[in-house]
Amino acid sequence: MTLVVISVLILVLTIVLVTSSNPPPNIVFILADDLGWNDVGFHGSAQIPTPNLDALAYSGIILNRYYVTPICTPSRAALMTGRYPIHTGMQHAVLYGMEPRGLPLEEKLLPEYLRELGYKNHIAGKWHLGHYTRRYTPLERGFDSHVGFWTGHHHMFDHSAVETETWGLDMRRGYDVAYDLHGKYTTHVIRDEAVARIGNHSVGDPLFLYVAHAAVHSANPYDFLPAPDVTVAGLEHVEPYPRRKFAAMLSELDESVGVIVEALKVKGMLDNTIIVFSSDNGGPAEGFNSNAASNWPLRGVKNTLWEGGVRAAGFIWSPLIAESRRVSQQMIHISDWLPTLLDAAGYNVETLPKTLDGINVWKSLLNGNSTERREILHNIDDIWGSAALTVNNWKVLKGTNYK
Template structure:
């Protein structure tokens, strides 16, 4: 999946040869539950959550849905309902704002959990991903109204979406406290990519001051924020700048759960549990950002240095620096003391302070430690790395915003990173992407997305009337797309 994400009608998924985190945790005695986004393939049931290690699943299978009606518009003419409870279409929940819906489900999982067994809950929110193209940014009107001081309409909606996500975090943490589970929990809040800024993917995120957007190998596309909370952290209340890659979460969480990460075979991740909990040096010194032979794009990080080739797969107009910065605002609501007071009074803070009363006493310092500082974009900034012969080299600690290409000044560094990149490239397998399968069209399946190849050909050659659609159109299955 290094080339692009899985389309709703593409008949492939994350390989069944891969053992996923919930499968590993099941062997350690965990109850495993998934709420929210899947997006790892569903053309056959064996690729869906309940067949990949989860005891239960409530959520959607495609890459995005509408926040209120849960339909997914994946391709011209491919539209359908996408909400499941395990393998069944969950039509009974239609109409509730998605962030609230998934929060309620997660809270119910916690409330109903038998505490004699450890719990793994994977909550993958739709927020703040874009919804369908016709209404990409959605939040309740009364929530958006709290942000009238934000002039840009899309940023106002985005703020509303984040506000609801923030509420969700608080409700989940409070549920753990109320069910007497918080004192024995590990809570990880993170992301899988940088923000789709400045209208990319019809979104209104901001990676300022970092360069690039989601789907690029610039820092703005790949550097993610994360938060780890647990009473098992030996020296809490700090910002870690140590190197960590998303693949590290598998062995790290297995280690946290009492498993043996050294028994895992053929994985790229490293166990960073002691790095994160005790501030030990990270065993990770490098990581491959990506190699995409389809777009001739690649990047690698070794130590403080990063090498890039053709960093933007979706057009080089996304190679730049996109705001807004959120700085120098004058509205009272944007002042730091006001924001920190809201944090202190949040549900999550109140729950955590029942265990650690001294928590949240040094928020200003932590905020400063977590900030990325860069001067305004200089006139001599490197604007292009679009050549296979002449890649870009950046020193990330001193130039996190990737202004200055140092490839000419440090040719030996280029050679070292290029040689390492070639070693990775020698193991690249062909992308798994498949052509869209017309038989996956929800119009043949009651206007719901489904694991269509388990039932191929469709049980009827005519489209079914959907309870989510007022129209009733007839289609001859094979005649409709024979040409």
């Protein structure tokens, strides 16, 4: 009997030691901007080729009931804090360039948690969570480097951000304007920065790489949908012309994903990496920031609380997930990524603040079981008087003027 007990103890200790010796996974979070539900191949669209996204989605887990918020800044706030925007004061609209506010400094962000585990944190691309003082910018919020832009959108060649009453260059390396990148297509800037961070990374440390694309957000009034001419020319089958320009922007994003995955493979990091892909909101097929996106067959567009505004294209891919190659019908919200990725990284999630709205779904993603989430508060905008809540298969909306 004693020998049996000892054998069991040895087996348990061996399992614990093997588990604890596994290095924390690298995490690559790729966020598209204003992508529509019907703009990607893995949702059945055959119009715009997205082979790299499709390859990851089909060999990973397609998140069929994945929800974000209806607009840019609130979604990014939810991702970084694990909280609904109504709980951080970021629920209304987007941050504009001259606004004297940002994501509250008392909020602890995802990279700050990951830093406690030894992660090296880098952001390539869009921030849009405040910059009116340096304390609100990425290098003060847990990131070790940033090449990209602080505002909500800019022109993807000249990097100028044009808003109602302001104009200025917004392509940065850390705190400084990166004048040397003028004329380089933003998607290529983001791609090359991500690849450089992977190439220069010490494989002894875990990596968190936040790839926040400008695409496929519309740009400035003088050139609404900028894309390389050669890419546009290769998509002559896409009509009308604005949709073709949009398709070229998306094709460049898709190509960048393939390059980043290849860089991880060459570095020997891919087998211990989690890749998450998400849009920040639904596509603006019309109205605010219109970019010729398609949310079919979902009702609504960006900046609305209908499904077309808040149900996003998303997936997770990783060799660490045995139960892959499937479509998940689990209800997941963008705020869930903070506790979920922290659990995957080895953080003691039991110590996370009880004020989080995000739910840890890592175990359910691993084994295919359903999550504990049964409801999602899509948003409460106390200024516009709009709100929406989903409970199981029922949804209630208040105060929307969109059909």
